[in-house]
Amino acid sequence: MSAAATQLGAVLAAGGPALAAALGRTEERLAAVAAGHGPELAEHAAAMLTAGGKRLRPVLVFLTAADDSDDRLVSAAVAVELLHMATLVHDDVLDRAPLRRGRPTVFATGGREAATATGDLLFSRAFAELAETGSEEAVSRLSASSSALARGELMQRADAWLADVSAERYLERCRLKTASLFDACCRLGAHFGGAPAQAAELGAFGEDIGLAFQLLDDVLDVSGPAERTGKPRGTDLLDGTVTLPLILARAEDEELRSLDLRSIDDPARAEEVCDRIAATGALDEARGQALEHVAAAKARLDGLELTQDRALRLVADGVVERYA
């Protein structure tokens, strides 16, 4: 069993039967979305919508609720997962990715037209599910997060091949393209879970673990090993995406500083550059920053006296441990 699966098991154990029941209802609702919008969506997205995965974003919605009895929490959980999946489907079109989680992508089975439309449909359904709660604040929150995800992608695209991007700008990108949705999940949990006064603090908790999540993803792209991450090392370098490990390593290594990113044109060369980045100690420094965000996230929980305090801390730790 993978570390990630063990970790999810620990979270489920700590969350108790209420969390398991809520996640079960989320799965049922996702299956209903997949089945309820025509044979084309069912064909293209059903496998993806019901394939499981960690359901990390729904878990955050449920665990940040003080009172888990409001059915609107399930609507919120379904909405954030649909939004996340919409972005994955579009990402797979852009990356021409044949597989995700070991299964063929919508792009692979349906082509780019079908995958683009499927992503658009999932976006729309996310807002439809959340609108059913009748909460303008919730819909506005999801819209803002959805805009942020797209803006983060646009920034990353604008920064492509710019080796001297600053750490501040890199972190802003991470905040937009990853952490904003974690933030929204936690705020939605607080909003529908009877603890609106804790929404800002829980949102900040979500943002911190979202940042840690993205930082570690970017470390893993350099460190591998490929057998664990499921993709070759250095894919970001080959895409022209500059992340924190390279930003930190350039400060230490003159040769990396003068490297033209466009000269990295094959996987073997990308691995060499990964090794050179690792040699500067940049990976440990980036991992250290991720751990600081996890620690900051957990510190925000102190004093909130949440029902699911222990399970939430396990989620925070899980972000770091997933490939440990």
Added chain:
Amino acid sequence: MSAAATQLGAVLAAGGPALAAALGRTEERLAAVAAGHGPELAEHAAAMLTAGGKRLRPVLVFLTAADDSDDRLVSAAVAVELLHMATLVHDDVLDRAPLRRGRPTVFATGGREAATATGDLLFSRAFAELAETGSEEAVSRLSASSSALARGELMQRADAWLADVSAERYLERCRLKTASLFDACCRLGAHFGGAPAQAAELGAFGEDIGLAFQLLDDVLDVSGPAERTGKPRGTDLLDGTVTLPLILARAEDEELRSLDLRSIDDPARAEEVCDRIAATGALDEARGQALEHVAAAKARLDGLELTQDRALRLVADGVVERYA
């Protein structure tokens, strides 16, 4: 001046200063969206968002309102236009289109990653604008319409190269990918315009003119002339998209019935097939069906005693006259 511009002028004249003022506020709000979400969106979408166009969907929102004083009508108008533009941006990625309305597309200036993310951002902003109205019903309506647009695209994709698709299925595709948003515009106008009891009838009016709009678009793809439509004849045939003219023509012409669509592999051959379709009288029949939808739409207005009855009828006529 083009027929379309003349027509818009007539609608504006009939709509009076209130319509002009409402459209002016819509333009201001679209410009604010373009400017307010980071330099990347501004770079990619500002030109498109502020390029004008007929603003047919916002016009429908305003003209179906009995009382045009509610500022939420402007939010609804901005939302439907943003949603429409999101779909155009994604369509241009799929079609690799260099130009739209004579200007470079987001795909052309930013590439497919930037254009996909820009479309996603416009989708998100559409829902954010509408959520600000605080109306769950309105957001649900836009979500349903947005899902329908995507489902229509998925169906069209699934039907590609199927020469024997039925007229019923073709019309269902038109209803989903085009008419559903016209329907939503009119319902939103009724909803925020103080006439919720008329929403269903006005929605049906919108659906009818939406169907007429799409039918005529598909006729124009076969009839041209290219100087008026801005694109060569037969682009649908080259894409494998079967529309009503071909469906009707196949019933009359044995050679068209046995034609393998994949054998139409260059523009000259596509024009020949267009001529053959025209020779069967199918274009007049399809135009006739469009006119029936326009007549049905106008008949729905009888007895509603709308403030903007005359301007709405001009919009309905304009759908037919745009390239007459």
